[in-house]
Amino acid sequence: MLSFPSAPLSGPLTAVGCVVGSWGPWSRCSSPCGVGSKARSRQVTIPPWHGGEPCPDLKQRRGCLGEHPTCGAAKEVAKVLPSSFGRDFRDPWWKARLLLPEEPSGYCAYFRLTQVGPPCRGQDWTRWLHRDKRVCVECWGDAAHRRSHCTGHGLQGARTFWVAASVVGCQGSWVQEGLQEDCVCPPPALIFV
Template identity: 30%
Template sequence: MSFVKFAAFVFLCCVFESALSQYIHDCKSAGLCCESVNNTCFVPNARKMNGEVGVCFCDSKCLQMQDCCSDFQETCKARDCIMAEWGEWSQCSNSCGRGRKHRKREIVQERAFGGKRCPTARKSKQACYGEYGCLQQSVEYSREEMAEVGYIMPANYSIWRVSKDYSPQHDIRKNLFFKNFQDNVIPRKPVYRAIFKVTHVGRACQRTQWARVLEKGAEVCVECQPTSMNKRLERCTGHGVFHQETTWKAIEVRNCHGKWKMITHHEYETCNHQGDHDFVLV
């Protein structure tokens, strides 16, 4: 290239750069917005936020360095992290008994230009009680339950929840309570109940007012509370088997016993604690 051509090329470049500099004078016109410290993310001969003219930057650290271009905060707005809603809980890790379930949430928008960071809690776990794989309540595997006796008392005795007079540590359940829970560990499984139909009843049940309702054909609600649950089984002893006949006995009523058939599945509900056809297992 001859000297004349080279000189012309340099002249044109200077003219182009001068003309270009008239249009590129801030982050927006330069099309720059950069994360973290970026020494290449700058605009020459532009106005800074403090009013000075010179090299200014369009990276997310320029605010800290105090060398941002005048339009940085408007053009490169801080963008906070946005998280999605929590997903559905997973199935309980234990198919029959205590376990854990999990859920998680995804990042919808990453943080940018000094915005709020994403929370570290992107996963959550919770205790659960799996029952979908249990063999209980299946007639084929319920020999233990079929042989058990359900010891019952009126549900209105369960007002120990709000009265110290009926605390399970002091009333007629105290022997059972201290036998099962010497270490004060009570199963976390919630209260559950089922409806039973009385199929047989002994004459001795007529001796006590509350046991007289246990007549043949009567339908009664029977509740299992955590303080009465067998710690090993994490359920009440004698809680019945669906559509099968099992044995019951009335607490503190001598020779008052009989049989009943469980006519509804167990459900996490309570019986009527003021009803005369409502009982709790002990």
């Protein structure tokens, strides 16, 4: 067994103040479009000792404005219907010139609902829409606008808005979690109109 000789104390212990490293880089803006925040941090290299100066803040946050090149898509409002609607469906949002293909082909967009308006409750096809629910929306092609994406599919990670095309006042917000090419959403599902 090893033993160490005890040394007499020659005086009071010296206080050591906290020492921190330099700031790391700022993170990306938390919102790809619009107002968000950035953060950065630093590490403690020498902790305070014997009543020395405490450590300063180790994290900083500041506001930022996300300006992703596709932010225009995040400003569009999605108009949706259930994927099971009949082709003779009539609605104020419906455009006669929008011809749906016989066999849907396009992509699926996955969203997490962040807000669902009270008028959606109790309605036949919108009653299953709830905050934090993940929904799948099919894009059958935006023939009306001759675009490769459907109006309102948003930008991944950005909060965008939707409205139920056949239920007055039923609207809310969601965050796109991803896109998948050439797919069919499992029921219950929605389609962009």
